[in-house]
Amino acid sequence: MSNPGFVAVLEGSIVSMGDMGEASEIKADRILDAAGGLLMPGQVNSHCHAAMSLFRGLADDLPLMSWLNDHVFPAEARFVSEEMVYWCTKLAAAEMLLSGTTSVADSYFYEGQAAQAFHDSGMRAVAAQGVIDFPAPGVPDAADNISAAKEYIERWQEKDSLVRPAIFCHSPYTCSPETIKKAKQLAMDKDVLFFIHLAETKTETEVLLERYGKSPVQHLLDLGVLDAQTVCVHCVWLDQEDINILAETEAKVVTCPESNMKLASGIAPVPAMVEKGICVGLGTDGCASNNDLDLFGEMDMLAKLHKVAGMDPTILPASKVMKMATVEGADLLTLPNGCGRLQVGSPADCIILNMDQPHFTPFYNPNLLVYAARGADVEHVIINGRVVVEGRKIVTFDLQEAQKRVLELAESVKKFAK
């Protein structure tokens, strides 16, 4: 590696950057020596269900509807509690931090507990409370789903500069048109983001066609909920008209290739969406369908999948994929100005990789960060100027405790699954 440099941070933001030669002019309270490392913006995981770490690998190699209805929903009905969400989100936060993710968009139930876990881990998060027209964890009567979300948003709206609340409508097949409209109205009233799973499976598009006579995207358009503060997750089953609608309404999209591949949901038309100028972020989805939260692996999968799917090796070049996992994620989550970038004035959300490894030798260009890097290469993580991982150790909380708590919960899950 060449060009050793420095980044100076004050009050959470990058205040100057340059060659090491100029660094002597700077007086620092603390110096993190990362000689030989590579500094880059922290990654943005634009879709996750962090607490589902409890169900990691519980049910593999199954169709989505059976995975969801026979395994995930029953396990969730039985095991999701405030305590579970707190500890399992904390474990997921550790996994994300240790693999270089500094910001996450999370969507689950008891989201106040998730927000608290992100707060306690030092992670930047948009934490969205789940809304669904079934009895859900923490919301036994579905009629209360909007008021529960409202109460959560009000509780977290001004609480933490790093953790912001939002709303997550599960999907157009599990939420009625009324619920979707009310949830979006609440999001607008409170000026928070509105997330929704959209067009994930072929079955979903068939159900929507039968129920409403239209595609999932057209359905949301007609409900008036597509705009720049709406984040549509998955978007696998779109036709060109759907893509045009998303582009025209400036709705945002998150693609989760590993989850879509593992569940055989399909291949999202990411190159076509990019072509239309849609802002597309990258997400891991919950690690029950992945089964990890490593955005480096997700970048590699995304880049390679679309090349072979389109039979064109120039599709989604590494540089574009890296942008999706940083800049575009930050933009679609409306993170503070400069997030996802390394520039003066940006919040200091950075990661440092250990480059002294065979798989980085030689290092001709940054494409290798997409095609060869993995989460385990991350040595240090800084969020908003605070060191949260140092020498591959979480320094903001007791990881052992979180692991122990999750393993205790997992013992009950094991008995249930038998």
Next chain:
Amino acid sequence: MSNPGFVAVLEGSIVSMGDMGEASEIKADRILDAAGGLLMPGQVNSHCHAAMSLFRGLADDLPLMSWLNDHVFPAEARFVSEEMVYWCTKLAAAEMLLSGTTSVADSYFYEGQAAQAFHDSGMRAVAAQGVIDFPAPGVPDAADNISAAKEYIERWQEKDSLVRPAIFCHSPYTCSPETIKKAKQLAMDKDVLFFIHLAETKTETEVLLERYGKSPVQHLLDLGVLDAQTVCVHCVWLDQEDINILAETEAKVVTCPESNMKLASGIAPVPAMVEKGICVGLGTDGCASNNDLDLFGEMDMLAKLHKVAGMDPTILPASKVMKMATVEGADLLTLPNGCGRLQVGSPADCIILNMDQPHFTPFYNPNLLVYAARGADVEHVIINGRVVVEGRKIVTFDLQEAQKRVLELAESVKKFAK
């Protein structure tokens, strides 16, 4: 993790295995304490061009023919030397060992140098000398390609119990029918494996159709070179008749999903080959088209790719993929009996993973080794009873020296590529 156990090794082989309770009866000269770790068979990388580590990430996001003709072949013509093959193979061996690969099938030029590098690293290898109808590194006159291979095989045939020689015909589009037949005859005379790139791209099938009026597989069948000692690499563009031929002749197949995806070569019909009972191993290909040599990542990619390609999440379950990367690789490379398995009598080729990590928490079942494990999780590596990696450090050779030598070579490559 539960059920702590032990594995006892004598003269390179596993002589007993059991619960820790029984271990006290065993007297060992050396004990490797791996408490809390997971022990599994070392992985078998069934296709690699190890020395191409020098060209890692030199030319990304390009079509195969341009990648090969405009970048790889010119760089090879200029930079491949005995010294280059030795050091770059050694670096690749380090990368493979550190990611849990204990055996490799390598194919390149100056293969004696590669064989020496594998020998010096303590890795188990089938090292195949390249044969091509162009002037090649070490074989300036293509007319000498068979005699050069013969001389290499004779030199290495009885030299090392871990490193065995073999022949690698580059492909049916770069080798004449005469060359292919002679190379296979030599392989039969010497009782060594015969490797060939086959049906990798659509262009190749078109060229073969035009040149010989038949498919690549049919072409090899008619040349009489398909049998149980022939390993066909890639096999992307096959029809059902080709698959039947491979099954009937008992030819072996290696699939390299990451390389095929990145170069947009296509998706090999792996599930259809498996269905027909063909032995299919897993390879990384050279890391110029991947861009790493991590078989854990390759397993994940393989499993997920075929699920979404076949729109069926039950295709290639994790357990089958794990077999392809261990048992089937060992079988197709005709490695010593028991390789790729953990059983009494097997050569002690084992790896131990560090399970005390968030992405392995919880660990409900071994599928997680396919869907969440990565090379960096490998803590210790044992090959033929010898510890070659301990606590993530290569102990058989000086990795720093290999990295330094490769970086020196890379400086020249950089100038050339500009």
